[in-house]
Each structure stands twice: as structure tokens, then as C-alpha cells.
Amino acid sequence: MTGRLRWGILGLGGISRKFTADLWAAGIEVGAVGSRSQATADAFAADFGVARAHDSYAALVDDPAVDVVYVGTPHPFHAEHALLALRAGKHVLVEKPFALNAAQARAVVAEADARGLVVLEAMWTRFLPHMVRLRELIRGGAIGEVRTLTADHSQRLPSDPGHRLQDPALGGGALLDLGIYPVSFAWDVFGRPETVWARSTPTATGVDAQTTVVLTYRDGQQAVTHSALDVAGRNDAVVLGTEGRIEIDPTWYRPTTLRLVAPDGRVVESVDGVVPGRGMQLQAFELERLVREGRASGDVLPPQESVAIMETLDEVRRQIGLVYPGE
Known part of the structure; x- marks a missing residue:
């Protein structure tokens, strides 16, 4: 075209x-x-x-x-x-x-x-410069064997029961609005999880106020994600490997800075991921x-991966008992 x-x-x-x-x-x-x-x-x-x-x-x-x-x-x-x-x-x-x-x-x-x-x-987030560099560092072996990912997405959002985020009929709750970011991040780094474990605290309207998800993988890797809509978190993330770590500053899912850190704490590389606008x-x-x-489709986020991420979120919702009307 x-x-x-x-x-x-x-x-x-x-x-x-x-x-x-x-x-x-x-x-x-x-x-x-x-x-x-x-x-x-x-x-x-x-x-x-x-x-x-x-x-x-x-x-x-x-x-x-x-x-x-x-x-x-x-x-x-x-x-x-x-x-x-x-x-x-x-x-x-x-x-x-x-x-x-x-x-x-x-x-x-x-x-x-x-x-x-x-x-x-x-x-x-997948297309932001600091995430592009993160994938390059991991593929290049900069942190050795990748073992662990932790990421938080917590915001203090409207508590009005009539607000979209509080309404089950509109897919409300922390998971689909906020938790999808760190879950998608874990998929980006590790791929399909072998097991999914989730626990949640509901709001008065029945959607999830906060949800913690632990994903495990065939070779023992773990991803721990947290999302909440009633508290403001640091919203940072880290990927740990046997030869170092990658730290992403708040707010990790927006254009931000990234650091490659050696096991002794030395900063080996710093990436300024700022772009025009929101990116x-x-x-x-x-x-x-x-x-x-x-x-x-492309390699960064093929549509079949988006389907598979929804399968993971479906399993999380099954475990925490979050059902939306009409499903």
C-alpha cells in the first residue's frame, strides 16, 4: 500500500x-x-x-x-x-x-x-524506546540468565461506585485497566507461563481493588505483578538476571529511564527513553x-500473543472470582 x-x-x-x-x-x-x-x-x-x-x-x-x-x-x-x-x-x-x-x-x-x-x-509500552532497549539487552545476554521480573501498576483512581472503573458491567477493576500492563510485560520477557497464581481484594461493587499475580515458567523463572486502583504506588519495575539487573524508573510503562546494573551495583548503562508527547x-x-x-503481524506484539495474554487474564479472573455481566 x-x-x-x-x-x-x-x-x-x-x-x-x-x-x-x-x-x-x-x-x-x-x-x-x-x-x-x-x-x-x-x-x-x-x-x-x-x-x-x-x-x-x-x-x-x-x-x-x-x-x-x-x-x-x-x-x-x-x-x-x-x-x-x-x-x-x-x-x-x-x-x-x-x-x-x-x-x-x-x-x-x-x-x-x-x-x-x-x-x-x-x-x-511495548513500543517505547526503553522497552526496545530492554529486549536488546536481554537478547544480548547483558544480565545473563533472566530469572525474575517484578512490576507494579498502582494508582489512586476514582472510588465513586458509578465510575467506569468501579462498574462490573464496564469491565471495571484494577486487573484489566492496570494489571494488564505488568502481565503483558511478563509475557514480553518470558513468554507463556507454566502456572498462574492470583489473589485479590474486591471493592464494594465487586470488581478487584488490588490483585497480585505470580507467574512461573518451565525453567523456574518467576514474574510477580501487582495492580491496584485505590493506592498510589511507585510504579517501577526490575528484571533480575544471574549477571545483573535492569531497573526501570517510575513510571515504568511510560517513557522513562532505564539502567543496566552490574551485580556489584555499578551502573553499566543508562537509557533516557523520553520521546515527544506520551509516545x-x-x-x-x-x-x-x-x-x-x-x-x-509483527514481532513486538503479534495478535496471537494478545489472545494468549487474555487467556492468562481469564485465568486470573477465574481464580479471584471476577466475572463480568453477560460473559
């Missing part, structure tokens, strides 16, 4: 505003936006100088001025809206988590495969690269 790809933004909440700001700053064209409300679509389009604003998601995906659709709606609608865009012949970047559960994720990937379209999970444009660059090269 030649020429510039034109993006459509489906769902115009806070995450879509952040993503669109990074797209425009990076020179990526946004051709249209879509909401369930014409007034909301018009206001969003005016804020970002977008020419076309639609009052339905169906109109957005059918717009010939759109080549790629970014799905920024709440978790329970990710699969539905990704399928809507794919069936309209559009490539899709779907906000994390990829879907509400693994069954939905499989349906999205199958549809993309059947139509020869690219679908990518918007796990933006969300980098996942858009990846999707556009895949489209240009005629590839269905």
Missing part, C-alpha cells in the same frame, strides 16, 4: 484524546472521528482540526476517508467495535485490553486473518509499517 494512511477515531473519551494529540504531533493524519453523539463528535473534531465528524460508529467505519480505525471505547465494547471496523475493510488498532476475554479476542483475530487486515493491540504515536507507526509491508 502506498500513500499516507488516514486514521479514524472510534470512541472519543480521555484515552482517545491523548492518542489523537500524539498522532497530530507526529504528523499522522486523522481523517474522521466517530461518537454516539454528533455534538461530542463535532467538539472533538474542532479541538483537533479533524474535517469529518460522525454521530455513529457505523458511519465512521464506512467513511472512505478512513483507512485505519483506532478503537478507544470501554473494554466490553472493544471486540464489537473492532469487528465492526474489520468488516468495513479497515485495519484496526484496538485499545488494551485487546478484548474483555480470550474468546472475544480470538474472534477479532480470526476476522482480521480472514480479511487480510492488520489488527494490533494498543499496548503502547502513543509509536504504536501507530508500527501498525502503519505492517500495512506498508503487507504483513499481518
Whole structure:
């Protein structure tokens, strides 16, 4: 495919505003936006100088001025809206988590495969410079045999029972909003876990306030992740190896600094991972690269891995008793 790809933004909440700001700053064209409300679509389009604003998601995906659709709606609608865009012949970047559960994720990937379209999970952290360097260091043996990963994602978020994060019907709780980051990180470093162990503390509305997950692997490696929505944590991470460690400063899942540290505590290398904006444009660059090269998936986050991560999250939810309405 030649020429510039034109993006459509489906769902115009806070995450879509952040993503669109990074797209425009990076020179990526946004051709249209879509909401369930014409007034909301018009206001969003005016804020970002977008020419076309639609009052339905169906109109957005059918717009010939759109080549790629970014799905920024709440978790329970990710699969539905990704399928809507794919069936309209559009490539899709779907906000994390990829879907509400693994069954939905499989349906999205199958549809993309059947139509020869690219679908990518918007796990933006994977594409940030410090994470790219972390993978290079690990592959190059800089810390020897990798043994342990620990990562936290804890924020003090709204406690209002009516808020999306507290609502089971909207996929609320710490796990899918916050915990997916460190779980995806563990998958990035170690791959598929051999065992999953999880414990949780619920909120008054029945979603998880905090969840700890321990993943173990065939050769004895361990990943320990923690997420919480009622306390503000340090939000740092470390990967330990037999010949050193990699420390990631707060906030580890955003553009930040990384250090390669020797066993005696010497800093061998320091990486400044700061990028323009939030760095969300980098996942858009990846999707556009895949489209240009005629590839269905890349090496950083193939869609089948997004499905497998959802399988891990499904198992965590099974163990902590977190069931969403309609599943």
C-alpha cells in the first residue's frame, strides 16, 4: 500500500484524546472521528482540526476517508467495535485490553486473518524506546540468565461506585485497566507461563481493588505483578538476571529511564527513553509499517500473543472470582 494512511477515531473519551494529540504531533493524519453523539463528535473534531465528524460508529467505519480505525471505547465494547471496523475493510488498532476475554479476542483475530487486515493491540509500552532497549539487552545476554521480573501498576483512581472503573458491567477493576500492563510485560520477557497464581481484594461493587499475580515458567523463572486502583504506588519495575539487573524508573510503562546494573551495583548503562508527547504515536507507526509491508503481524506484539495474554487474564479472573455481566 502506498500513500499516507488516514486514521479514524472510534470512541472519543480521555484515552482517545491523548492518542489523537500524539498522532497530530507526529504528523499522522486523522481523517474522521466517530461518537454516539454528533455534538461530542463535532467538539472533538474542532479541538483537533479533524474535517469529518460522525454521530455513529457505523458511519465512521464506512467513511472512505478512513483507512485505519483506532478503537478507544470501554473494554466490553472493544471486540464489537473492532469487528465492526474489520468488516468495513479497515485495519484496526484496538485499545488494551485487546478484548474483555480470550474468546472475544480470538474472534477479532480470526476476522482480521480472514480479511487480510492488520489488527494490533494498543499496548503502547511495548513500543517505547526503553522497552526496545530492554529486549536488546536481554537478547544480548547483558544480565545473563533472566530469572525474575517484578512490576507494579498502582494508582489512586476514582472510588465513586458509578465510575467506569468501579462498574462490573464496564469491565471495571484494577486487573484489566492496570494489571494488564505488568502481565503483558511478563509475557514480553518470558513468554507463556507454566502456572498462574492470583489473589485479590474486591471493592464494594465487586470488581478487584488490588490483585497480585505470580507467574512461573518451565525453567523456574518467576514474574510477580501487582495492580491496584485505590493506592498510589511507585510504579517501577526490575528484571533480575544471574549477571545483573535492569531497573526501570517510575513510571515504568511510560517513557522513562532505564539502567543496566552490574551485580556489584555499578551502573553499566543508562537509557533516557523520553520521546515527544506520551509516545502513543509509536504504536501507530508500527501498525502503519505492517500495512506498508503487507504483513499481518509483527514481532513486538503479534495478535496471537494478545489472545494468549487474555487467556492468562481469564485465568486470573477465574481464580479471584471476577466475572463480568453477560460473559
